[in-house]
Amino acid sequence: MKKNIHEYIANKTVNVSYNTTPLISSYHAVSFSNMLSTAPETAGLNGWVQRGTIGQIFTDNGMQGTVPVYRYYLNNGTFFFNTNYNEIGNGGDLGHLDYIIGYIYAQPTAGAIPIYRYNSNGKHWYTTNYNELGAGGYKTYGAFIRAYFVYEGIMGYIKQ
Numbered sequence: 001m002k003k004n005i006h007e008y009i010a011n012k013t014v015n016v017s018y019n020t021t022p023l024i025s026s027y028h029a030v031s032f033s034n035m036l037s038t039a040p041e042t043a044g045l046n047g048w049v050q051r052g053t054i055g056q057i058f059t060d061n062g063m064q065g066t067v068p069v070y071r072y073y074l075n076n077g078t079f080f081f082n083t084n085y086n087e088i089g090n091g092g093d094l095g096h097l098d099y100i101i102g103y104i105y106a107q108p109t110a111g112a113i114p115i116y117r118y119n120s121n122g123k124h125w126y127t128t129n130y131n132e133l134g135a136g137g138y139k140t141y142g143a144f145i146r147a148y149f150v151y152e153g154i155m156g157y158i159k160q
Contacts, residue, residue: 020159022040022055023037023053024036024037024038031123034124034126036054036069054115055128057102058103066106067106067156068085069082069100069155070082072094073091074091074122076122078122078124080094082155104156104158106157113157116128116133116153117151118151120147120150128158133151135151
């Protein structure tokens with residue numbers, strides 16, 4: 001704290017850092033469910049294929065302008081992520097709320113990129129690459145499974 005006070009007096013600025021962790025995107029090779037996780041060990045378990053890190057998610061809600069990312073496990077055997085608790089609340093008849101995986105920006109912010117959300121008959125896909133599905137389209141998994149995804153909008157903005 002003393003260091004921060006001296007820094008402010010000298011520079012009239014204070015550098016505050018917030019904890020972040022990589023947010024990893026994976027998909028299931030059979031169900032083509034998409035999962036976002038901060039745990040790299042989930043890749044390769046029970047058919048999950050890691051796509052890679054899509055950005056840095058805040059681990060606490062101290063950063064101004066951030067909102068929680070809720071993780072749900074749905075009755076159809078897929079995961080659902082959103083930043084609006086009121087969209088399905090605790091899950092109700094659809095499934096159940098697992099936990100908050102972290103926090104992302106609610107609005108466009110310097111150094112952050114959008115997370116696009118898509119839906120294919122109740123199975124969701126999340127990506128930071130708009131060109132992957134654009135305004136909606138077909139996604140192929142492996143050599144056999146193909147599904148049409150409808151663009152639902154931007155879920156939020158993740159730090160690069």
